[in-house]
Amino acid sequence: xxxxxxxxxxxxxxxxxxxxxxxxxxxxxxxxxxxxxxxxxxxxxxxxxxxxxxxxxxxxxxxxxxxxxxxxxxxxxxxxxxxxxxxxxxxxxxxxxxxxxxxxxxxxxxxxxxxxxxxxxxxxxxxxxxxxxxxxxxxxxxxxxxxxxxxxxxxxxxxxxxxxxxxxxxxxxxxxxxxxxxxxxxxxxxxxxxxxxxxxxxxxxxxxxxxxxxxxxxxxxxxxxxxxxxxxxxxxxxxxxxxxxxxxxxxxxxxxxxxxxxxxxxxxxxxxxxxxxxxxxxxxxxxxxxxxxxxxxxxxxxxxxxxxxxxxxxxxxxxxxxxxxxxxxxxxxxxxxxxxxxxx
Amino acid sequence: xxxxxxxxxxxxxxxxxxxxxxxxxxxxxxxxxxxxxxxxxxxxxxxxxxxxxxxxxxxxxxxxxxxxxxxxxxxxxxxxxxxxxxxxxxxxxxxxxxxxxxxxxxxxxxxxxxxxxxxxxxxxxxxxxxxxxxxxxxxxxxxxxxxxxxxxxxxxxxxxxxxxxxxxxxxxxxxxxxxxxxxxxxxxxxxxxxxxxxxxxxxxxxxxxxxxxxxxxxxxxxxxxxxxxxxxxxxxxxxxxxxxxxxxxxxxxxxxxxxxxxxxxxxxxxxxxxxxxx
Numbered sequence: 001x002x003x004x005x006x007x008x009x010x011x012x013x014x015x016x017x018x019x020x021x022x023x024x025x026x027x028x029x030x031x032x033x034x035x036x037x038x039x040x041x042x043x044x045x046x047x048x049x050x051x052x053x054x055x056x057x058x059x060x061x062x063x064x065x066x067x068x069x070x071x072x073x074x075x076x077x078x079x080x081x082x083x084x085x086x087x088x089x090x091x092x093x094x095x096x097x098x099x100x101x102x103x104x105x106x107x108x109x110x111x112x113x114x115x116x117x118x119x120x121x122x123x124x125x126x127x128x129x130x131x132x133x134x135x136x137x138x139x140x141x142x143x144x145x146x147x148x149x150x151x152x153x154x155x156x157x158x159x160x161x162x163x164x165x166x167x168x169x170x171x172x173x174x175x176x177x178x179x180x181x182x183x184x185x186x187x188x189x190x191x192x193x194x195x196x197x198x199x200x201x202x203x204x205x206x207x208x209x210x211x212x213x214x215x216x217x218x219x220x221x222x223x224x225x226x227x228x229x230x231x232x233x234x235x236x237x238x239x240x241x242x243x244x245x246x247x248x249x250x251x252x253x254x255x256x257x258x259x260x261x262x263x264x265x266x267x268x269x270x271x272x273x274x275x276x277x278x279x280x281x282x283x284x285x286x287x288x289x290x291x292x293x294x295x296x297x298x299x300x301x302x303x304x305x306x307x308x309x310x311x312x313x314x315x316x317x318x319x320x321x322x323x324x325x326x327x328x329x330x331x332x333x334x335x336x337x338x339x340x341x342x343x344x
Numbered sequence: 345x346x347x348x349x350x351x352x353x354x355x356x357x358x359x360x361x362x363x364x365x366x367x368x369x370x371x372x373x374x375x376x377x378x379x380x381x382x383x384x385x386x387x388x389x390x391x392x393x394x395x396x397x398x399x400x401x402x403x404x405x406x407x408x409x410x411x412x413x414x415x416x417x418x419x420x421x422x423x424x425x426x427x428x429x430x431x432x433x434x435x436x437x438x439x440x441x442x443x444x445x446x447x448x449x450x451x452x453x454x455x456x457x458x459x460x461x462x463x464x465x466x467x468x469x470x471x472x473x474x475x476x477x478x479x480x481x482x483x484x485x486x487x488x489x490x491x492x493x494x495x496x497x498x499x500x501x502x503x504x505x506x507x508x509x510x511x512x513x514x515x516x517x518x519x520x521x522x523x524x525x526x527x528x529x530x531x532x533x534x535x536x537x538x539x540x541x542x543x544x545x546x547x548x549x550x551x552x553x554x555x556x557x558x559x560x561x562x563x564x565x566x567x568x569x570x571x572x573x574x575x576x577x578x579x580x581x582x583x584x585x586x587x588x589x590x591x592x593x594x595x596x597x598x599x600x601x602x603x604x605x606x607x608x609x610x611x612x613x614x615x616x617x618x619x620x621x622x
Contacts, residue, residue, distance in 0.1 A: 066356045069399040072439050077354040107605075108590035109352045220619065247594030250356075250587055254400040261400050263356075270594060278585045279404075279424030282558055284598065284620065294597075302600040 001181040001189075005158045008177050013041035015174040016085055021121070024058055025087035026051055038087065046088050046154060049131035050316060054243030055089050059097055059117055060104075063266045066112060066250070070260055078262070080116045085171070088152075089124045091144040091196075092136040092314040096243035097122065098147040102307045103246060121167045124148040126192050130200050133317025135331055138205035141314040142196040155188035202317065203331035206338050209311040212300035214344065219337045220293070228333065229289035231325035232271070238295060238319035238328040239269030244303070244312040247275075270294050296333060355590045358397040358441025364416060366436050369502035372422050373467065374432050379416040380442065386417050390475035391449035391581060391609045394419070395589045397441025398430040405586040405604075407471035408445060411478040420470040420502065446589040447608050450475045450553065450579065458551045459487040461543055463564055465494050465536050465556020469503065471581050471608070472555045483515055488545045490517040494536025494556070497524045517544060536560065540567045547571035555581035561622045565612065575613035582608050582621060 004012060017023050017038060025038035026048045033048040035055050065078045089097070104113035124144065127134075136142040144151065149168030153160045160181045163169045181189070207215065239245045249268040254261040268275065271292065276285040285291050303312035319328040365377035380386060386394070388408050395403045396419065404427035410418035423432045434440065452475065460479060464472045479486050491510065495501050501522075510518040519542055525533035532539055536556065540547075552573050554564050561580060568578055584596035586604040596603040598620035601610075615621040 067354070071399045073399070074360055075357050075397075075399070075441060077357050104592065108355050108592065110590075110592060111352050111354050112356070114352075246592070248588075248592070249595075250403065250593070252398075252400050252402045263399075263402075265593075268594070276585060276595065276597075278583055279422070279428065284558075284584060290620070297599070298594075302597070305600055 001160055001162045001186065002172065002175065002178045003155075003158050003160050003181040003185045004175060004178040008175070009159045010041045012175040013038070013044055013087070015176070016087070016171065017041060019085075019174060021083040021085050023085045023087055024055075035086070035088075044088065046125050046152065047128045048088070049127075049129040050090070050134065050318065050321075052318075053241060054093050054096060054316065054318065055086055056093075056096065056100070056243050056246075058084060058086055059100060059120060060113060060246055060248075060267075063264055064112065065262045065264045068260065068262045071254065071258065075263075077111070079112060081119065083119045083121075085121045085123060087123045089122055089148070090127055090316075091124060092134075092139070092141040092316045093243050094122065094124045094144050094147050095141045095310075095314045096316075099244055099303075099307055099310060099312060100246055103303070106306070121149045121171060122147075123150045123152060123168075123171075125152040126154065127196050127200055128154050130202070131317055131321075133202055133320040133329075134200045134315060135203040135205065135317060136315035137196070137198050137201035138203070138331065139209050139311060139313060139315035142200040143193045153189040153192050155185060155192060158185075160185050160189045200315070203320070203329060205331050206335050207343065209300075209313075210309065211343065212311055212334060213304055213309075215334065215337055215341075216297055216301045218341055218344070222337060222341070224333060224336055224340075225289040225293040228327040229287075229292035231327055232288045232292055233324065234271055234273050234288055234291065235324070236269030236271045237322040237324070239271055240267055241318035241322040243314060243316055243318070244299065245269065270298070292327075296330060299330065300334075356443070356588070358395070358403075358443045361440055361442045363434055363436055363438045363440060366434070369420060370500050372424070372500075373502050374421050374423070375502070376419045376421060376431075377416055378419060378440065378442070381439075385415065386442075386445055388412055388417065388445035388474075389449035390452055390478045391471060392445035392447045392474075393471070393586065393589075393608065394442050394444035394446065395586070396421075396427070396431060397443065398427055398434075399441065401430040402427045403441075403443070403587070404428055404431075405446075405589065407474070407581075407608075409470040409473045411474055411481055413478055413481040420467065422467055443589055446586070446604050448606060450609050452478060455551050456485045457487060459545045459549065460489050461545055461547065461550045461552045462489075462491045463536060463540070463552060463554045463556070464492065465560040465564075466496060466500065468555035468557070468560070468581070469493055472553060473503065475553065480516070488517070488550075489515070490543055490545050490550075491519070492536060492539050492543070493518070493520045494539070494560075495520070495522055497522055498526050498529050519543075535563070537563045537567050540564070540571070543571075547573045549577075551577045551579070553579045553581070558583070558622075565622070576611055578612035580610055580612055580615070580622070582610060584608070
């Protein structure tokens with residue numbers, strides 16, 4: 001592991017920006033933060049609390065062309081080939097990306113997602129400022145030991161960088177100077193991570209995340225879904241701000257020449273009213289409470305069944321912040337269920 | 345994400361196919377016989393579906409209504425949305441995109457030697473026909489075959505020539521009913537559940553295959569419960585919004601089941617933990 005002083009680190013970021021890869025980093029957006037193309041190293045804000053949208057938007061863009069076609073003719077795949085460095089991904093968001101890698105890679109291989117993902121280098125960073133709704137400590141996602149190409153930890157007098165893959169090590173060659181991290185540096189790094197393991201917890205979950213699938217098995221007909229969903233706007237904000245939501249819609253566009261066009265996919269949300277509507281306007285999830293429940297069941301039961309039991313809620317807290325009627329907090333729901341039906 | 349994976353095929357890319365025959369079935373349904381331009385057979389199993397693609401409009405999941413034992417494949421398309429409306433405007437010779445076949449289909453081998461009862465409601469005849477015709481083409485492999493069909497009204501009946509032939513066959517029992525009778529119709533009148541008591545096969549031992557509009561299932565399943573058909577012998581064919589067909593987009597999900605992958609044909613006994621199914 002290497003240690004860079006703050007000024008060495010800034011030079012490193014400048015070198016990354018000057019490389020042949022696009023750099024996307026966390027920057028201030030008003031009084032909050034967002035991932036976006038980084039043009040100057042001084043704009044990078046690794047002290048951010050949480051970004052408005054998760055970095056998911058770079059691995060699974062809001063809108064993505066899947067193919068182009070000639071009307072009445074053939075279809076040609078469209079793949080993104082741009083190389084990208086995603087700089088400043090918090091551990092909980094990294095876990096979410098790693099989960100999505102499994103979901104798109106398993107079974108039916110999604111070449112669009114995987115091609116883009118292959119071109120992305122993930123530079124993660126440990127959390128410096130806890131956000132107001134984070135509960136990553138409860139979900140076991142406050143720190144990571146794998147899944148990144150480089151992990152950065154701010155140890156006040158500099159940064160410790162852990163390059164874990166060939167892609168990460170290749171980028172580290174752009175880092176000017178620096179020293180091998182000393183035992184003291186590593187101790188400081190461990191202190192930051194140990195603190196995060198317990199302190200990123202504004203909404204403590206009263207059970208281990210691994211118990212959630214079992215809890216939900218007994219909660220399907222619980223009145224809480226109806227009670228909470230009573231004020232749901234069906235706006236889908238909990239879906240769009242979620243780093244693990246990956247459902248999508250597919251649409252076609254014809255170009256002005258009326259002879260060619262493209263097919264694209266875009267984020268969709270299971271809270272939106274027509275998500276499960278079929279031809280003839282039959283809606284298989286017509287009730288708000290059943291859509292509301294479906295989201296929570298996907299997070300803590302259905303998706304985990306596909307990825308070896310990992311809970312598909314990483315505790316970023318974005319849904320809590322985004323939800324106007326303040327009903328989306330998963331921990332509040334799980335804790336209320338624990339209180340009411342207990343553990344078996 | 346190794347090199348070998350990056351060359352994997354694009355699961356969203358349709359292949360070109362040509363409409364070889366088109367026939368108007370009803371005011372809403374059109375029949376198509378389709379062949380893949382590659383010259384290959386679709387290679388489907390009875391009960392599977394394809395995603396039909398119209399460039400510029402989109403894709404729609406359509407059940408395959410023909411048996412794998414015939415060449416090319418058939419689709420019965422109801423005009424119910426933008427894609428199916430565009431399909432209806434296409435004539436013989438037109439190109440469409442096809443992805444699939446998708447889904448699990450009927451367990452055709454497991455049912456060999458069993459008595460089969462098909463209960464079809466309306467357009468539900470189309471997916472069931474893929475298995476009905478498979479059974480007829482392999483008739484000696486199966487026991488008694490009874491087919492019940494309920495259609496809303498006389499004008500909505502389709503595959504009428506075939507239905508007439510079915511009614512003539514000695515090795516198949518075919519009973520039809522219309523929800524609403526009319527002067528042209530001399531047969532049974534009433535919803536499909538009213539002809540279930542006419543089934544000659546012992547329903548407590550038969551394998552029963554059900555496909556129809558969402559509202560039909562509950563009533564048919566109640567009748568079958570009365571007739572003591574074991575849940576593991578009942579197969580339902582469920583409709584959902586199968587947008588991607590490959591278990592990613594989430595639209596067809598009912599509880600933990602992705603209908604495009606584990607359905608659309610389900611054994612009723614396996615849906616105990618799937619309250620969203622019916």
